[in-house]
Amino acid sequence: MEIRTLKAGERGQVLDLLDCWELPDGWRGRDFFRRYMEQDPSFRDENFWVAEERERLVCCVQIFPRAVRVGTGAVPMGGIGSVFTHPDARSSGTASAVLRRAEEAMRERGMSLGMLFTGRVGFYERLGWRAWPLANALYIRQSDSPPPEPDLELGPLDAGADLEAAKRIHAHYSAQRMGSVVRDDAGWEGNLRVSGNPDEDFRVARRDGVVVGYARFIALENHPILAEFGRGAADADALASLLAAAFAERGGAYGPAPADPELEQALAARGIEVRGMSDPNAMLRCLDAKALCAASGVDPIPGENDGDLLRRVLPPERSLFWPSDRF
Ligand SMILES: CC(C)(COP(=O)(O)OP(=O)(O)OC[C@H]1O[C@@H](n2cnc3c(N)ncnc32)[C@H](O)[C@@H]1OP(=O)(O)O)[C@@H](O)C(=O)NCCC(=O)NCCS
Incomplete structure (x- = not known):
């Protein structure tokens, strides 16, 4: 299995994969996710991480770059969405591996925070994410x-x-x-x-x-x-x-x-x-504590763990994320 970013010309293939996702509100998967590709000017193929197996895309994870207010700064944040594994390829660690690779890419690109919304909190908690119950x-x-x-x-x-x-x-x-x-x-x-x-x-x-x-x-x-x-x-x-x-x-x-x-x-x-x-669905991840402190103008506290740092700079009960910005 190869994990890599989407290649030029593969947008149709990833939409074929996402079309297997049963969505509410009468959406076909391909139409729902196509909007992010074609209508969001910030869309880049390099933001789509995929797993390819026997010349077929079997899993995808999309990074949605955002800047969020933390402390006195606008901190580069990677929203995670479009997480999907083909039903035939599930429960063999594929989505976990693609997500990890996407997180590395976010860190390399200076995104010190990750955020996602999910009904599968336990799955992401096992991968190091924290529930973030926004008010x-x-x-x-x-x-x-x-x-x-x-x-x-x-x-x-x-x-x-x-x-x-x-x-x-x-x-x-x-x-x-x-x-x-x-x-x-x-x-x-x-x-x-x-x-x-x-x-x-x-x-x-x-x-x-x-x-x-x-x-x-x-x-x-x-x-x-x-x-x-x-x-x-x-x-x-x-x-x-x-x-x-x-x-x-x-x-x-x-x-x-x-x-x-x-x-x-x-x-x-x-x-x-x-x-x-x-909000039972919001989750947060600190990807780089040092960079987060630097970008937000917050003093690091020696020995402070990522969870305590997040709670200090983005207390969920006093933080705000508009649904209009969701991914
Ligand atoms: C959620 C989803 C992306 C997971 O994809 P996946 O490739 O099966 O994910 P993984 O294989 O990494 O992990 C899935 C489960 O298999 C387990 N697993 C991982 N490797 C395993 C292995 N080698 N053997 C057995 N189980 C394994 C994981 O621990 C995980 O367990 P959990 O669901 O209890 O947390 C997939 O089920 C999916 O596409 N669902 C529909 C869309 C969706 O819900 N997307 C997420 C919304 S945010």
């Missing part, structure tokens, strides 16, 4: 909300007129929260193209024509997911009104719960309960 919540509509403030306009994003303001809000609101992905314009472009399932509902709140808050929703197996939101510093009420209006259509949603007491208070005043939960 999530069920947002539940308990009663009718008062109508939004009269000077507030709620509606869908007008990409031409609103997107730059939404980007500025994201940069400010998310910057205060550890773990969130730093997006440049290319990052936004890829994010907007692949975050839906297949589409997303991107809403904004405008005051005097200016965007003061936004929220993005997707559906997973018919469940409404709050994939991202943000607000101006003085606009907790505006965001709460936007969310309450969206929850009125959906009954509520599931999503991250960044520490934002003003927002929670404004939601409570609109009849929305925020019931705290933790």
Whole structure:
């Protein structure tokens, strides 16, 4: 068996392999994973690690490069996704070996952190990954909300007129929260193209024509997911009104719960309960403690193990990873 990166001209073969994956929401594997290849400008063949056996691709693991806020820095992180072994080739250590090789490649490329989302926590724990129970919540509509403030306009994003303001809000609101992905314009472009399932509902709140808050929703197996939101510093009420209006259509949603007491208070005043939960699927791995400390401006503590370092710099209950950035 040979473990290597994808060769030019093999994209069709790896999509044939991924097409064997039974996915929810009516997706064919090849169509779901093709989006990451064709629509994400950051896609590179060198980010796909594969195992070849008797001239056939039997396993793949994809690295999704991201930069996440840790300490005072933007730390290079490798998201791990598209992990799949052909059913005929399972339980002989193939995915474990390909993942290890991908981790080495991430380290070589200066990625000091790895992150993934999985329903198979035990499999990855045996390979050195740690469960990272990020703070999530069920947002539940308990009663009718008062109508939004009269000077507030709620509606869908007008990409031409609103997107730059939404980007500025994201940069400010998310910057205060550890773990969130730093997006440049290319990052936004890829994010907007692949975050839906297949589409997303991107809403904004405008005051005097200016965007003061936004929220993005997707559906997973018919469940409404709050994939991202943000607000101006003085606009907790505006965001709460936007969310309450969206929850009125959906009954509520599931999503991250960044520490934002003003927002929670404004939601409570609109009849929305925020019931705290933790994400059972998120996992993290420290790939290079020294590089992580250097990139985040955090002082290393002699003798500190990787788990303690991760807990110190990215405490899961106070870290944020928007579902819109997932892979
Ligand atoms: C999850 C998945 C990628 C694992 O692929 P794989 O190549 O079978 O993985 P491995 O062989 O390295 O490990 C699988 C199991 O076999 C065991 N194993 C490894 N080598 C073995 C060997 N020589 N003999 C027997 N068992 C072995 C591993 O310990 C592991 O056990 P666990 O599932 O209890 O943790 C594969 O089952 C798959 O494609 N599933 C569907 C897609 C999916 O769920 N992807 C992951 C989502 S994040």
